[in-house]
Amino acid sequence: MYGINNWGAGYFSVSDSGEVIVHPHANGTGVSLRKIVDGLIDRGLNMPVLLRFSDILDSRIKQLHESFAQAIAQFEYKGHYRGVYPIKVNQQQQVLEEIAEFGARYRHGFEAGSKAELIAAVSFMKNSEAYLVCNGYKDAEFVDLGLLARKMGIQSVFVVESPSELELIIERSKALEIEPIIGVRLKLSTQASGHWNHSGGERSVFGLNPSQVCDLVDRLREAEMLDCLQLLHYHVGSQIPNIRGIREAVVEACRVYTGLVHEGAPMGILDLGGGLAVDYDGSHADTATSRNYGLDEYCAAIIENMVSTLNEAEIPHPDIITESGRAIVAYYSVLLFNILDESRFEIQELPKQLGDDANELLVNLMEVVRVLETKNAQECYHDAFYYRDEIHQRFKHGTMTLRERAMAGEIFWHIVTRISKLTKEMEFVPDELQKLPSMLADIYYGNFSLFQSLPDVWAIDQLFPIMPIHRLEEKPSREVVLADITCDCDGKVDRFVGQYTTSDTLPLHNLTDEEYYLGVFLVGAYQETLGDLHNLLGDTNVATVEVGRDGHLRYTREIEGDSVADVLSYVEYDPKRVIRSIRKQAEEAVRTDSITARDRRRIMEAFENGMRGYTYFER
Numbered sequence: 119m120y121g122i123n124n125w126g127a128g129y130f131s132v133s134d135s136g137e138v139i140v141h142p143h144a145n146g147t148g149v150s151l152r153k154i155v156d157g158l159i160d161r162g163l164n165m166p167v168l169l170r171f172s173d174i175l176d177s178r179i180k181q182l183h184e185s186f187a188q189a190i191a192q193f194e195y196k197g198h199y200r201g202v203y204p205i206k207v208n209q210q211q212q213v214l215e216e217i218a219e220f221g222a223r224y225r226h227g228f229e230a231g232s233k234a235e236l237i238a239a240v241s242f243m244k245n246s247e248a249y250l251v252c253n254g255y256k257d258a259e260f261v262d263l264g265l266l267a268r269k270m271g272i273q274s275v276f277v278v279e280s281p282s283e284l285e286l287i288i289e290r291s292k293a294l295e296i297e298p299i300i301g302v303r304l305k306l307s308t309q310a311s312g313h314w315n316h317s318g319g320e321r322s323v324f325g326l327n328p329s330q331v332c333d334l335v336d337r338l339r340e341a342e343m344l345d346c347l348q349l350l351h352y353h354v355g356s357q358i359p360n361i362r363g364i365r366e367a368v369v370e371a372c373r374v375y376t377g378l379v380h381e382g383a384p385m386g387i388l389d390l391g392g393g394l395a396v397d398y399d400g401s402h403a404d405t406a407t408s409r410n411y412g413l414d415e416y417c418a419a420i421i422e423n424m425v426s427t428l429n430e431a432e433i434p435h436p437d438i439i440t441e442s443g444r445a446i447v448a449y450y451s452v453l454l455f456n457i458l459d460e461s462r463f464e465i466q467e468l469p470k471q472l473g474d475d476a477n478e479l480l481v482n483l484m485e486v487v488r489v490l491e492t493k494n495a496q497e498c499y500h501d502a503f504y505y506r507d508e509i510h511q512r513f514k515h516g517t518m519t520l521r522e523r524a525m526a527g528e529i530f531w532h533i534v535t536r537i538s539k540l541t542k543e544m545e546f547v548p549d550e551l552q553k554l555p556s557m558l559a560d561i562y563y564g565n566f567s568l569f570q571s572l573p574d575v576w577a578i579d580q581l582f583p584i585m586p587i588h589r590l591e592e593k594p595s596r597e598v599v600l601a602d603i604t605c606d607c608d609g610k611v612d613r614f615v616g617q618y619t620t621s622d623t624l625p626l627h628n629l630t631d632e633e634y635y636l637g638v639f640l641v642g643a644y645q646e647t648l649g650d651l652h653n654l655l656g657d658t659n660v661a662t663v664e665v666g667r668d669g670h671l672r673y674t675r676e677i678e679g680d681s682v683a684d685v686l687s688y689v690e691y692d693p694k695r696v697i698r699s700i701r702k703q704a705e706e707a708v709r710t711d712s713i714t715a716r717d718r719r720r721i722m723e724a725f726e727n728g729m730r731g732y733t734y735f736e737r
């Protein structure tokens with residue numbers, strides 16, 4: 119029903135007892151998410167919680183390197199594969215620490231796009247054979263930091279993103295007397311489809327076109343630094359859905375690489391950027407939320423095209439870097455939250471009879487109710503809107519009462535919900551009626567903020583798989599849309615991953631006395647740092663879980679989410695001053711005898727506790 123076997127990639131499945139099972143080592147031992155939640159609640163960590171599975175990071179890095187190793191062996195490629203992790207995809211300290219640890223055996227490095235990311239990366243660079251790729255706009259300080267890292271024995275590479283940057287690198291390296299490793303970012307003419315295609319192609323804001331690349335070679339030769347030019351880089355965009363785009367880009371880059379070798383640059387490294395896509399909806403299709411290839415095919419396509427293009431030109435095989443971020447971290451995190459409440463759209467009970475003196479428009483609306491059937495549903499739909507709008511007008515002009523307006527609303531919704539149900543019996547559903555069932559779907563309110571935890575759903579209509587983590591042996595009886603607890607009407611999810619298609623509603627179970635938990639999956643990439651403080655709902659609690667190969671569960675790390683005081687301080691309040699100001703008001707109320715001194719104590723205790731509390735709904 120939820121397509122978990124399509125998008126789960128071996129990390130998620132459903133048990134016979136109807137619970138979602140996580141297999142952090144992919145297809146190995148698993149543990150029930152419901153059990154993990156119980157363990158967290160027992161320890162006092164409340165929903166919403168972001169769960170991280172360290173072992174999944176380990177497994178992703180391993181899969182990436184093993185796939186490349188296999189393709190390298192198959193096509194007799196002579197260079198090495200070296201991955202780097204682009205920090206912007208998830209900058210959390212824990213993520214870098216774990217990638218550094220799990221990546222060490224493969225010499226996995228980092229890609230930094232700013233000074234802050236560079237400094238974070240340097241603190242984790244432990245291997246002199248791993249690369250530190252410096253992208254992004256660089257000032258003198260950024261360049262100096264990269265050069266000093268080089269001096270410490272780190273293989274830091276400056277990727278020149280714009281012509282002006284080169285002068286700065288030449289100047290600073292002469293000043294500090296440190297020889298840089300220089301790379302150049304190429305603007306490819308190849309454009310991939312998908313959400314982020316505009317980050318590649320000739321109109322891309324980053325990178326040098328072929329004539330600027332030639333200027334760069336001339337300038338380096340003039341400065342007697344051509345031997346520093348060792349790397350060619352491109353990044354077509356994130357989430358490239360089609361393998362053809364990947365093949366075309368790599369072939370074009372190999373031709374430019376060949377040209378640079380012929381120009382006399384030493385070269386030796388080709389950096390293909392990110393773009394390895396995640397199959398969010400499990401459809402394995404060439405669409406923005408999926409991809410039409412797998413990891414093995416991705417690696418084979420790259421290596422095969424490099425071998426044939428470079429062998430033809432008799433160019434030695436360079437080391438290959440890729441900057442996969444999304445594909446490494448997406449599976450790593452799961453957002454868990456509980457459902458707080460529901461709002462149902464049911465066919466409203468109607469008054470049997472309107473009074474004799476009832477307004478004529480109300481009488482007309484009731485007449486629509488009486489004649490409504492499948493074959494005149496569309497006409498009735500138009501009539502209902504017409505009368506309702508008329509009634510709204512009269513109400514605004516003061517010629518209808520609040521009671522009449524309320525009654526009109528009830529009759530109107532009765533008609534529309536009945537039409538929505540009738541569409542199920544229609545052989546042909548007119549366009550304007552097709553959206554009715556989802557417009558009138560019940561709403562379940564989830565204890566989370568879309569803006570904090572799933573910002574891409576709001577910003578770019580990203581799809582994430584969402585499903586209950588328990589009761590899966592029981593057939594869901596409801597079709598709902600999800601709302602969060604911000605008071606923003608954009609704080610909703612109304613597109614979902616199903617088994618074969620996406621749909622506007624999510625099948626869920628009836629709410630009972632027992633807490634009902636949903637999981638949002640594949641949220642490890644980009645969401646945490648892009649998330650914001652809308653309505654001052656802060657960071658969620660975070661828990662890291664490890665599952666031993668014997669199935670033994672360990673809660674290895676807990677990070678308490680933001681308190682109210684935390685989020686207030688982010689928007690420039692001083693929590694102590696806020697409390698002082700409230701205390702002053704309370705004291706004033708004591709002075710004027712509106713409360714007692716004891717009341718003041720109770721009030722202050724409540725506000726002080728509130729300051730320390732979680733920003734989300736607490737039971």
Ligand SMILES: *Cc1c(COP(=O)(O)O)cnc(C)c1O
Pocket residue numbers: 204206207229253353355356357391392393394441442443444445
């Ligand atoms: C964002 C970015 C990446 C990461 O791309 P993914 O699709 O997440 O792998 C890699 N390289 C550069 C230069 C980027 O800007």
